[in-house]
Amino acid sequence: MRIFLDTANVEHIRHGVRLGVVTGVTTNPSLVSKEGKVDYRKLVEEICAIVPGPVSTEVLGQDVKTMVTEAREIAKWADNVVVKIPASLEGVEATSVLAKENIKVNFTLCFTLNQALLAAEAGARFISPFVGRLDDIGEDGMSVVADIVEYLDYYQLPAQVIAASIRHPQHCLMAARVGAHIATVPYEVLLQMMRHPLTDIGIQRFRDDWNKTMGRGESL
Ligand code: G3P
Numbered sequence: 001m002r003i004f005l006d007t008a009n010v011e012h013i014r015h016g017v018r019l020g021v022v023t024g025v026t027t028n029p030s031l032v033s034k035e036g037k038v039d040y041r042k043l044v045e046e047i048c049a050i051v052p053g054p055v056s057t058e059v060l061g062q063d064v065k066t067m068v069t070e071a072r073e074i075a076k077w078a079d080n081v082v083v084k085i086p087a088s089l090e091g092v093e094a095t096s097v098l099a100k101e102n103i104k105v106n107f108t109l110c111f112t113l114n115q116a117l118l119a120a121e122a123g124a125r126f127i128s129p130f131v132g133r134l135d136d137i138g139e140d141g142m143s144v145v146a147d148i149v150e151y152l153d154y155y156q157l158p159a160q161v162i163a164a165s166i167r168h169p170q171h172c173l174m175a176a177r178v179g180a181h182i183a184t185v186p187y188e189v190l191l192q193m194m195r196h197p198l199t200d201i202g203i204q205r206f207r208d209d210w211n212k213t214m215g216r217g218e219s220l
Contacts, residue, residue, distance in 0.1 A: 001176040004054075004184040006164065008032045008043060012187040013050055024053040026128070026164065026184040028084065028108070029060060041077055048078030056106040056126070056162075058084035059094075067094040075103045082126065084108040087115045092122045099123025106162065116148040120159045127152075128184070130165035131175070141165070146178035153179070169193050 004024035005016045008031045016022030025047055032040060040057075048055045055078070059070040067090065071083040075098075082104040085091045095105045099122060106126035107119035111134060116127045129148060131141030145163050152159055162182040163175035169192045175183040185193070 001172075001180055002053075002182045003172075003190070004162065004182055005190065006031065006166065006184040006186050008035050008047065009187065010043075010046060010050070013047055016187070016190060017050055017052065022051070022190070024055065024182065024184075025051050026056040026084070026106070026162065028058050032057075044074070044081065045077050048080050051080065054080055054082045054104070054106075054126070056082040056084045056108075056128075058086075058108065062086075062088070062090060064090045064093045064097070067091065068097050071098050071103055071105070072101070082106045084128075085124075087111070087119065092118050095119060095122040095124050108164070110148075111144065113144060113147045113151060116144075116161075117151065120152060120155075120157045124159055126160050126162050126182075128162045128164040131163055131171055132165035132167040134165075135167075142171070142174045142178060145175060145180050149179040149181075 002023050003021050004026055005013055005022050006026050008027040013025055044057050057074060059067045061067045061070050067085060074081055074083050084106045085095050086109045087107060095107060098105050104125045106128055107124040108128045110116055110127055110129045119127050127148060129144045134141035134144060145161060148161050160181035162184050163180040164184050166183055166185045166189055169189060172183050172193060
């Protein structure tokens with residue numbers, strides 16, 4: 001399973017890419033707004049230059065014509081940009097228009113297998129079920145991810161599933177278990193994925209044992 005960062009924060013993205021594990025980024029209007037009043041195009045272009053893989057960024061329009069116009073514009077910003085289109089009937093229609101023009105679509109705000117089914121038929125390259133938001137209302141977000149993965153696999157459809165709205169490391173484990181192609185994670189979750197108290201205790205114990213016998217040395 002590939003790891004994308006779910007953020008528009010350039011420093012966090014640089015760190016993730018430096019680690020060698022982040023191969024893509026997803027943003028949305030809320031995440032871009034968190035960075036203050038920015039030049040949207042410049043910010044996305046900067047992120048696209050840092051990241052080796054797909055960078056999803058969302059349209060603001062809600063009718064087909066506006067979504068298609070915005071998506072065509074966004075598609076010019078960088079080769080690795082992907083346009084996020086929300087799960088609505090208008091979004092499905094916009095996705096079919098854009099797919100015919102080879103503009104890559106990430107079908108977002110997806111909460112059901114039926115929405116995913118229509119997105120895949122319309123030609124979306126990525127489908128983003130929002131796990132955390134389903135869990136928030138007492139549904140099982142990960143089972144929707146599992147259903148979509150199974151459906152795409154059964155019919156050998158090329159769309160990839162991005163497990164989104166990831167809230168904690170357990171969500172990443174579960175997404176990998178059900179075969180999501182990608183998990184897009186907040187920066188804090190990326191950091192949490194590596195943390196374990198026994199690792200910290202182990203490193204400290206090795207260092208203490210060494211120092212007791214060999215004397216204090218910071219490196220070889
Ligand atoms: O990738 C979608 C994500 O940004 C939504 O996450 O935590 O706002 O539900 P959240």
